[in-house]
Amino acid sequence: xxxxxxxxxxxxxxxxxxxxxxxxxxxxxxxxxxxxxxxxxxxxxxxxxxxxxxxxxxxxxxxxxxxxxxxxxxxxxxxxxxxxxxxxxxxxxxxxxxxxxxxxxxxxxxxxxxxxxxxxxxxxxxxxxxxxxxxxxxxxxxxxxxxxxxxxxxxxxxxxxxxxxxxxxxxxxxxxxxxxxxxxxxxxxxxxxxxxxxxxxxxxxxxxxxxxxxxxxxxxx
Amino acid sequence: xxxxxxxxxxxxxxxxxxxxxxxxxxxxxxxxxxxxxxxxxxxxxxxxxxxxxxxxxxxxxxxxxxxxxxxxxxxxxxxxxxxxxxxxxxxxxxxxxxxxxxxxxxxxxxxxxxxxxxxxxxxxxxxxxxxxxxxxxxxxxxxxxxxxxxxxxxxxxxxxxxxxxxxxxxxxxxxxxxxxxxxxxxxxxxxxxxxxxxxx
Numbered sequence: 001x002x003x004x005x006x007x008x009x010x011x012x013x014x015x016x017x018x019x020x021x022x023x024x025x026x027x028x029x030x031x032x033x034x035x036x037x038x039x040x041x042x043x044x045x046x047x048x049x050x051x052x053x054x055x056x057x058x059x060x061x062x063x064x065x066x067x068x069x070x071x072x073x074x075x076x077x078x079x080x081x082x083x084x085x086x087x088x089x090x091x092x093x094x095x096x097x098x099x100x101x102x103x104x105x106x107x108x109x110x111x112x113x114x115x116x117x118x119x120x121x122x123x124x125x126x127x128x129x130x131x132x133x134x135x136x137x138x139x140x141x142x143x144x145x146x147x148x149x150x151x152x153x154x155x156x157x158x159x160x161x162x163x164x165x166x167x168x169x170x171x172x173x174x175x176x177x178x179x180x181x182x183x184x185x186x187x188x189x190x191x192x193x194x195x196x197x198x199x200x201x202x203x204x205x206x207x208x209x210x211x212x213x214x215x216x217x218x219x220x221x
Numbered sequence: 222x223x224x225x226x227x228x229x230x231x232x233x234x235x236x237x238x239x240x241x242x243x244x245x246x247x248x249x250x251x252x253x254x255x256x257x258x259x260x261x262x263x264x265x266x267x268x269x270x271x272x273x274x275x276x277x278x279x280x281x282x283x284x285x286x287x288x289x290x291x292x293x294x295x296x297x298x299x300x301x302x303x304x305x306x307x308x309x310x311x312x313x314x315x316x317x318x319x320x321x322x323x324x325x326x327x328x329x330x331x332x333x334x335x336x337x338x339x340x341x342x343x344x345x346x347x348x349x350x351x352x353x354x355x356x357x358x359x360x361x362x363x364x365x366x367x368x369x370x371x372x373x374x375x376x377x378x379x380x381x382x383x384x385x386x387x388x389x390x391x392x393x394x395x396x397x398x399x400x401x402x403x404x405x406x407x408x409x410x411x412x413x414x415x416x417x418x419x420x421x
Contacts, residue, residue, distance in 0.1 A: 007318075014307055017309040077305060078303030078304065079305050079306075082301075082305050082319060085273050085294065086294065086323060087295040217275075221273075221275065
């Protein structure tokens with residue numbers, strides 16, 4: 001088995017033995033989404049309009065919440081040093097870790113989103129498009145997030161700093177993903193938004209692992 | 222057999238110049254013990270040699286290869302201050318991953334290495350439940366099965382009992398007899414033959 005699959009396996013195994021790392025972001029996602037109907041209005045007309053926005057903002061914050069842990073443990077216990085000093089490609093090792101992070105935080109959110117969509121009176125077409133945008137754009141969240149996580153890895157109590165670094169880069173994703181869903185609700189074409197999200201994914205896929213690798217090396221100095 | 226050549230190496234941490242114009246050569250089969258007071262740059266030197274920290278001045282070469290080349294990285298084993306173990310994984314799982322990062326060794330060899338270093342019966346134990354010395358032994362087991370030529374050991378004797386210390390010394394000796402070379406930091410006197418001492 002090659003080292004990149006081993007890295008993925010290792011991260012999944014560690015997370016499954018410590019399930020709170022998977023459950024906490026998911027619970028945050030469910031709780032924050034379900035608070036909106038209570039605070040704004042339980043009316044179907046209002047909720048179906050803002051449903052996509054609520055679900056997208058909540059999932060974005062849930063991913064952000066989990067990003068701190070991406071490199072933190074490996075930095076603390078010295079595994080990161082071993083990764084840097086090994087002859088394997090550091091960007092690819094990081095990509096494996098990012099993929100594990102996506103599987104552990106975003107996939108549960110994507111699977112749960114139709115349920116919360118129904119709960120917020122989103123129609124079938126809206127739920128379908130919501131899931132497509134989540135599937136297309138959450139990998140970008142993990143990829144871009146890894147840049148921030150690797151920059152702050154050596155800094156104590158850096159949660160706020162991570163949000164400040166990363167959230168501006170998340171904004172375009174948020175805008176295009178939610179506008180795709182609301183346009184679909186009106187029966188308008190949404191190819192433009194989906195192409196943009198796909199472009200964003202491609203861009204972050206080819207750049208984020210390399211930038212993260214450089215940032216990690218700087219953090220380890 | 223190539224030798225490790227360090228030329229005019231400088232190290233600065235913050236405003237402190239830890240060492241400057243450091244040059245030495247280590248040939249195959251030689252051991253270098255790096256001594257020095259706390260904060261004199263022993264760990265910094267090893268991290269530079271491991272390619273973890275960048276060096277601004279000077280050169281680090283092994284034969285024709287520089288420190289950042291893939292060929293060099295394949296030949297080093299770096300043992301840092303921390304154990305490089307995850308508490309949620311068993312000693313065997315941790316060891317498998319670490320040895321895969323360096324060079325792949327098969328599972329049977331790793332189980333044998335754990336037994337050799339006195340951790341028989343602890344293969345499935347989570348590393349969170351191991352003592353400091355036992356954690357150290359897990360990563361040392363990884364060192365002993367590695368095929369890396371250059372061993373960079375930062376305080377390898379920390380937390381080890383006298384039997385563990387002599388075991389490590391024996392392995393270093395054997396490694397060097399087979400043409401490897403080893404640099405380690407230690408405050409303790411050791412009895413290794415062919416040993417040179419670098420005082421920072």
